[in-house]
Amino acid sequence: MAAEGNAKPAKKLNLKENYALLTRGLGWEPSYEKKEDIFRTVDFEGVVIHDWDKWEDPFRLTMDAYWKYQGEKERKLYAIVDAFQQHNGQFNVTDARYVQALKVFINGITELEYDSHRGFNMLAREFPGVGPRIAAQMQSLDELRHATTQIHTISQYAKYFTGMNEFPYQFDRVWYLSIPKSFFEDAVTSGPFEFIVAISFAFEYVLTNLAFMPWMSGAAFNGDMATVSFGFSAQSDEARHMTLGIEVIKFLLEQDPANVPLVQKWIDKWFWRGYRLLSLLATMMDYMLPKRVMAWNEAWEIYYEQNGGALFADLARYGIKPPKRAPETIAEKGHVAHQMWSVFYANRDAVGFQMWLPSDEEMAWMSEKYPDTFDQFYRPRYEYWKAQEAAGTPFKNSTLPQLCQVCQWPCLFTESGDPTTLSLRESEYQGQTFHMCSDGCKDIFDDTPEKYVHAWLPVHQIYQGNCFLPGVDPTAPDFNPMYEALRYMGIKPGVDNGDFKGSADATNWEKWTSRPANIHEGAYTDAVRDTASTADVTARKAG
């Protein structure tokens, strides 16, 4: 050991030197294979790259530091998940309506993390530059971590509540889950540059703050310590992904002016695709959080109008303009949550979670938050539906809605300037007519119709008879197409769907917690411990 003791200690490298050695220093020039045979997809989109070494991760995160910090994040997260499970945390959330939002999350969002893992694996393989390849490898691992931590966390809820135990099966079959599925499959079947602009920039940098900041903060506010912990743990990776997004954009724009129109086209497309997907968050924030942190329109103002405005002001020096359809998103911000909730409510027998009409307290909050839209357009609708429920003739859709060929949402949105007229668009392609929900989706269809005509639209497929389990006989006298289509989708009719009041989740919640399943409506069952005097309770029950 004496020899080592006498050796002069090596000079500690600074962050930039260390990063250079552990990224570009690990790359090599191929000698016995041609570059174009190794990197097969990097040219076909028409992007021009002169020098891949100009790309640098501003965090200068190297693999050794990555494992160290990710390990620490996992230890922190699983300590909380363990504590949550050991202390029956699933019963400490505000009420059982909140749990319905987790069903949307596990069935519709977690699979996107896995798809993203696959997408970034491909980028790590296909990009010739060492810096972006390493960043893509890290992100691929991050996304796998997000999928597994979400599944682990929500599995505790799945032991007690309906509708969360078939998520991979449902993701491929449930009609409205084709909205997130088709979004990501559109991205992952693009070229590598379109994929990274779509996911890292348009989705992660510009839009996902809306999912992981106000919504997760709302989860914390409603007592869900497990969900907020996986959410913020994931988001700590997301901050790095967002940085990858903006660095990629700057890199593409600085490499060659020929890239500018391509990048602008992808920003316009994927901002709109991502916005349409994330509108789901609008309804989750405004309707599914019993205690609310902020309304969707406020979140859109902070995270898109203000922060997106700063971002696009910065990118103006490259000749990049704000997304073409951004004005529509601002015009819709007072409507989208309400329109979406109405469609889910009307179709509550065909979804995998339970629905309710907003309480008086919630409608008062919406009147305050949406003074220009709620009382005029949406309160009357809810009050009419409440009266119908009270009269024993609740309103329900008995047919499935028309879907948009591009985003696959039902065509439920209205014209920007007229919230009483549905927005419907059509395009002809090879003698057939295709239907879109908006100008934004029509732009996308018209640019590459040959891609979108292949869309597997679940409602069309159900009506064509392609969504029944083996052995089901559509000619049988007692054949019920809705019931059979739900069984095919992995939804248990009468258990997973329908009205929240009277559902297994609501009834079990009151039995297990002695607290109301809906904090705004009082107890549905006698299982709720009543703290009022006996005379009051008797009088109320009689009344």
Place this chain on the structure above:
Amino acid sequence: MATTSTQPVFIALQANNDTLPIIDAIRQDNPNAIVHDYPAMVKIDCPGRLVIRRETVEEHLGRDFDLREIQINMISIAGNVDESDDEFVLEWKTH
């Protein structure tokens, strides 16, 4: 490096005991920063540029600090990032 932009950059951190000294350091080094408290989360907006200095965090924390430790508790950021051993900077370059 000065910027002339006044567009807001931000950093959002988990609200926990690890981040208290970081938030104090940000307040000290960025007089224009505005700290918003939300459930479980702190969002700090600042016009044009926000800097987190390692030395200031170390003063508040009372131990050595590697700026990369911020990764553990960071929720989100807006702005161009530049990180060295001594400073973590978020910045918009133009108006």
